[in-house]
Amino acid sequence: MKQISFFLLFSLLVSCNNKPDLSSLKLVLDEKIEIPFNGEIYQALSMYHDFNLAGDLVVYDHSTDELQLYNLPEKTIVKKVKIEREGPNGISSNINTAFLHNNQFHVIGNDAFYILDPNGIMVKKITYVSIKEKLGINPIKRINPIRGAWDKTTGEIYLKYLPRNSHDDQFQFMSKFTELVRFDPISETGELIRIPTPEGLIKDGQGHYFTLTPMLSIANNKIVFMWSVFPEVYVYDLKTKNILEITCVPDGFSKIPPFPYKNYTTTSPYYYRKEGTTFSNISYDPKNERIYRMHLNYFNDQLKGSQKISVISLKGECLTPETPENSGFSLANYDGELFIIQKDIPDENALRINKYTFVRK
Numbered sequence: 001m002k003q004i005s006f007f008l009l010f011s012l013l014v015s016c017n018n019k020p021d022l023s024s025l026k027l028v029l030d031e032k033i034e035i036p037f038n039g040e041i042y043q044a045l046s047m048y049h050d051f052n053l054a055g056d057l058v059v060y061d062h063s064t065d066e067l068q069l070y071n072l073p074e075k076t077i078v079k080k081v082k083i084e085r086e087g088p089n090g091i092s093s094n095i096n097t098a099f100l101h102n103n104q105f106h107v108i109g110n111d112a113f114y115i116l117d118p119n120g121i122m123v124k125k126i127t128y129v130s131i132k133e134k135l136g137i138n139p140i141k142r143i144n145p146i147r148g149a150w151d152k153t154t155g156e157i158y159l160k161y162l163p164r165n166s167h168d169d170q171f172q173f174m175s176k177f178t179e180l181v182r183f184d185p186i187s188e189t190g191e192l193i194r195i196p197t198p199e200g201l202i203k204d205g206q207g208h209y210f211t212l213t214p215m216l217s218i219a220n221n222k223i224v225f226m227w228s229v230f231p232e233v234y235v236y237d238l239k240t241k242n243i244l245e246i247t248c249v250p251d252g253f254s255k256i257p258p259f260p261y262k263n264y265t266t267t268s269p270y271y272y273r274k275e276g277t278t279f280s281n282i283s284y285d286p287k288n289e290r291i292y293r294m295h296l297n298y299f300n301d302q303l304k305g306s307q308k309i310s311v312i313s314l315k316g317e318c319l320t321p322e323t324p325e326n327s328g329f330s331l332a333n334y335d336g337e338l339f340i341i342q343k344d345i346p347d348e349n350a351l352r353i354n355k356y357t358f359v360r361k
Contacts, residue, residue: 019288020360022313027321030337030357034350035070035077050099051334053152058105059351060098067098067105067120070351072334077351081105081120089122096145101155106185108148113157113185124185128159131183137161137192143181149216156184158223160213161192178214178225195223195236196243217284217291224284224291229256233282233291233312248318250310252297253277275299280307287336289314294331309340328354 051057055072065085069078084090093110100106104123105116113131115124128143144160151158161179178197183190214225223236231253235244256276281294291312297304307329311319328340342352 019313021315022290022311022317022319024360025319025358026361027309027311027323027338027356028359029323029354031355033072033075033339033353033355035075035353036350050097050150051152051332051339052100053334055334056100058098058100060095062095067107067116069100069105072339072353079118081116081118084120089116089120097148097150099150099152101150101152106150106155106157108145108150108157108159110145113183115185126183126185126188131181131190134188135181135183135190135192137181141179144213147213147215149218151218153219154184155186156182156190158182158193158216158218162213180216180223193223193238195225215279215282217282219284219286222284222286224282226279226282226293228279229276231277231279233293235291235314244314246291246312246314246316246318248293248310248312250277250295250308250318250320252304252308253295254297281331283331283333285333285336285338292331292333292338294328309338323354323356 051072056078057070057072059068059070060066061068064080065083067081067083069081070076071078083095085092091107091109091114093112095107095109097108098105103118105114105118105120107114107116112125112127114122114126117123128145129139131143132139132141141161144162147160149158150156159181161181176197177194180193180195181190182193214227217224221238223238224233225236226233231247231249233246233248235246236242237244254276256278275298277295277297279293279295281292283292284290285292291314293310293312294307295310296307308320309323309331311321323340328342330341332339332341338356340354340356342354
């Protein structure tokens with residue numbers, strides 16, 4: 001009897017650890033979530049949304065210059081905090097990312113990292129100049145907070161570390177290393193991480209692409225990153241220092257060609273993505289070991305269709321599912337579920353989010 005029980009327990013453990021193949025799953029709309037906005041017009045930009053591990057969603061509304069805190073499980077707006085621009089609590093720079101960690105607002109600005117209490121009172125301000133001093137890294141290079149990321153478990157922030165002048169190499173090739181500043185704002189310690197740039201991306205004379213800084217998503221000691229014009233996704237393990245490369249080419253993919261440095265101007269025919277595929281969003285789901293990615297296709301200066309989703313497993317599987325009622329423009333994951341923040345809002349007095357789940361076909 002003991003042998004049978006042990007065998008059953010072993011079988012259960014094995015079956016639980018074997019995640020189903022993506023090919024056996026389909027994506028379905030599980031729930032439409034609408035969070036009332038207290039009678040006011042909701043118009044925050046997509047790039048300013050981020051969940052924490054408790055389901056708290058922080059939105060920075062650029063139109064009202066305030067942080068809005070929503071609780072997703074309760075479907076309520078918890079509070080709104082007006083950003084002060086002057087005085088002891090003032091944030092003078094633009095805001096790139098904001099999130100809630102340990103019941104405090106963490107804000108990545110253009111010039112510094114800020115921690116605010118739940119009422120918007122300044123707890124700490126750490127300039128990027130001081131971060132370079134604390135870590136003893138090259139002061140000539142600059143910390144670029146655009147597309148900065150954070151580890152939802154530890155609260156550590158990850159910021160790009162770039163040459164002072166990106167025009168020096170005339171955008172003809174990528175650096176051999178992608179450098180990230182990893183920093184704990186509580187202990188004020190960190191390190192410079194140098195991730196080898198995949199060899200296939202280091203090509204002399206390849207010309208200028210729109211963004212040579214990667215998109216990041218971090219969880220469970222893994223840095224998931226990619227560039228907006230390439231279909232490859234990379235997973236860097238902070239413990240082993242190994243890099244996993246996954247090529248996931250979505251249906252209808254068209255590579256945006258580079259253009260010569262001499263045409264580096266806002267009038268370039270490709271600056272506005274005249275034609276081709278651009279990836280706009282990436283989110284790593286550590287619970288299911290999946291990567292969610294969003295992309296757009298352009299044709300003759302026009303957006304072709306709506307945003308599309310790719311789902312990528314760490315085993316190398318790639319799925320481009322249909323997303324029912326997908327008019328979204330930003331994706332995130334929380335507790336193993338996929339959420340798409342919607343663009344077409346029938347009731348502009350509410351924040352609308354579609355929750356998707358996977359079921360077996």
